[in-house]
Every structure is written in C-alpha cells, then in structure tokens.
Amino acid sequence: EAGVTQFPSHSVIEKGQTVTLRCDPISGHDNLYWYRRVMGKEIKFLLHFVKESKQDESGMPNNRFLAERTGGTYSTLKVQPAELEDSGVYFCASSPLRGHYGYTFGSGTRLTVV
Amino acid sequence: SQQGEEDPQALSIQEGENATMNCSYKTSINNLQWYRQNSGRGLVHLILIRSNEREKHSGRLRVTLDTSKKSSSLLITASRAADTASYFCATDQKETSGSRLTFGEGTQLTVNP
Numbered sequence: 135e136a137g138v139t140q141f142p143s144h145s146v147i148e149k150g151q152t153v154t155l156r157c158d159p160i161s162g163h164d165n166l167y168w169y170r171r172v173m174g175k176e177i178k179f180l181l182h183f184v185k186e187s188k189q190d191e192s193g194m195p196n197n198r199f200l201a202e203r204t205g206g207t208y209s210t211l212k213v214q215p216a217e218l219e220d221s222g223v224y225f226c227a228s229s230p231l232r233g234h235y236g237y238t239f240g241s242g243t244r245l246t247v248v
Numbered sequence: 249s250q251q252g253e254e255d256p257q258a259l260s261i262q263e264g265e266n267a268t269m270n271c272s273y274k275t276s277i278n279n280l281q282w283y284r285q286n287s288g289r290g291l292v293h294l295i296l297i298r299s300n301e302r303e304k305h306s307g308r309l310r311v312t313l314d315t316s317k318k319s320s321s322l323l324i325t326a327s328r329a330a331d332t333a334s335y336f337c338a339t340d341q342k343e344t345s346g347s348r349l350t351f352g353e354g355t356q357l358t359v360n361p
Contacts, residue, residue: 138290167348177291177336177351190348225291236281237349241290 136160138240140226146246152214155243159208159228166209167229167237168201172222180224183209184231216247254337254352262360267324269355271337272317278340280313280320281349285334294322294335329361 139158147153159166168180180199181191185206194201198217203209213220223244227237255270271280282294297304297313297320304311310323324331334356338349 140290169349169351174353176353177338179348179350182348193348227291236293236296238293239283239291 138226138228138238140224140240140243142243143241144244144246146248147216149218149247150215152212153216153245155211155213155224155226155245157209157211157226157240159226160238162230163228163238164206164231165229166203167227168209168211169225169227169239170222171225172219177225180211213245216245218247221245221247254335254355256355257353258356258358260358260360261327263327263329265327265359267327267331267357267359269322269335269337269357271320271322271352273320273337273339273350273352274318275339275341277315278342280311281338281340282309282311282320282322283336283338283351285336285354287333291336324357327357327359329359331357332359333357 141156145153164185166183169177171177179193181194181201182189183203186203200212223242225239225242227239229237261267277299279296279298281296283291284294285291295306295309295311297311299315308325313320334354336351336354338351340349
C-alpha cells in the first residue's frame, strides 16, 4: 500500500512569491489533514477535509493560505503571497473515515521563504 | 504549558540504555498517540493508547497514560542508534477518526553508539 505522498519535498521561494504544495493521501482515505511545524515549534493543525469538503479550517493562519481537494482525492495547499514566517515543514496526513488506528503522515514539504 | 507538552526537550543516552519521555496535556482526551520523526522524514505513528487504557506495549515501546494527572510516558527499552529521532505526543479528543491532533513540541532523542 502506497503511503501519503507529498510534493515537493523542499521548496525555496522569495517573499511575495506563490507556492503550491501537493498531498496525495492513501487511496480510500476520506480524511485528509494539513499540519505544519514552524521554527522547531510544535506541530500545529491547519485544516481537515472529509472527501472534498472542508470539515475544519480553523487552524489556517490567514487568507494567504488556500487549500483545495478537488474530487476528494489529492489536495493542494497554496500560499500566496508567501511571507518569511511561513517557513517551516508542512505535513499532510490521511485516515479512513471509520476506525481509529492513528493517522498516516507524509514526509512533509520543507518550505523556506527568503 | 501547552497541550501535549513533552519533557525533556532533549535527551542523549548511550546505546542499550532505556529512554523515557513524558508528555502532559490539558484537556480531556479520547486517545493519545506517539509519533517519531527522523531527520528530514515524515511522522511515523508509533502507538495509540485510549483514555480507558493505562499501559500499552509494542515491541520495545511501552506507553503509560494517567488521565488523572493528564500525562503520558513513552519508554524505549534497549535503545539503538537508529532510535535517534524527534518524538511527539499528540492528543485526540474525539472517539472516531476525523478530528484534529494536538501536538507538543517534541523530544529530541539522541542515542550514541
């Protein structure tokens, strides 16, 4: 079974530019989450999709962040325009709709805004 | 203190020794999970303990949960150099899948060969 895949693994962009992160969850997992770890601090929740619907986006820091999950498969997280404080590691996770056996995380995208 | 706060922040031990990491949290939970992150890699789920459980084992891992003290500990026995990683606890307040996890800042474990 393929795991959660994130692309790119690293991204270095200039302040003001746009970056789009992608996450491919495990096939059949309806729940998809985005988290991020900024500056070695705790990992914080950003938002949660159930299929293509946003279930909870209360963790999104501001309107420069836009997440989509068209068709309920892969998801993208766009940061536009990027700011220095957006630097960090962005993790995606997925889980099945039923049962509770932990979440499967991707390897993360390390974003550096210079 | 933050929900899911780990203690210590950093731990350095020799191979073969045991490593104990602690986690405290604030709110009521349905379960608590431990994750590991190797440098540059993703989070790997290690073990989940439910609020009605007190202890759980998985290989060299032993997790305890004390809901009265809102704390958990992760014990890694007979550590190996490959156990070097960051360890995070995460709390989940809901019974079913589909809720946010609240993470702590993690413990950086270094196992010296």
